[in-house]
Amino acid sequence: MQRVFEGDVATVEMLKDLLVGEGIDAGSSPASRFSEAAVWVNDESQLDRALLFVTRFKRGEPLKHLERTPWKCPQCGEALEAQFEACWNCGTPREAAV
Numbered sequence: 001m002q003r004v005f006e007g008d009v010a011t012v013e014m015l016k017d018l019l020v021g022e023g024i025d026a027g028s029s030p031a032s033r034f035s036e037a038a039v040w041v042n043d044e045s046q047l048d049r050a051l052l053f054v055t056r057f058k059r060g061e062p063l064k065h066l067e068r069t070p071w072k073c074p075q076c077g078e079a080l081e082a083q084f085e086a087c088w089n090c091g092t093p094r095e096a097a098v
Helices: 007-023 044-059
Strands: 002-007 026-029 037-041
Touching: 002 007, 007 026, 007 037, 007 044, 026 044, 037 044
Parallel strands: none
Antiparallel strands: 002 037, 026 037
């Protein structure tokens, strides 16, 4: 495990969720009297990718998954907003729409 970010609890949880959404095995630890909350990468092979993502996050750069556009389910034709990774109607994954 490698710590990649420290900060307030809300930012740590948001960043952890963003990393997980990018397929990075990440976790978080709560703040204590002696330290801020932290984001950890559990798989060392994903560390470089995670650090690049964290750097972009800190700079306020656009993040890949946030740049997505709405999509249409190829299975049932449902129109879906960008944040959905699978069709809420039939469960078809977004990747099938590519």
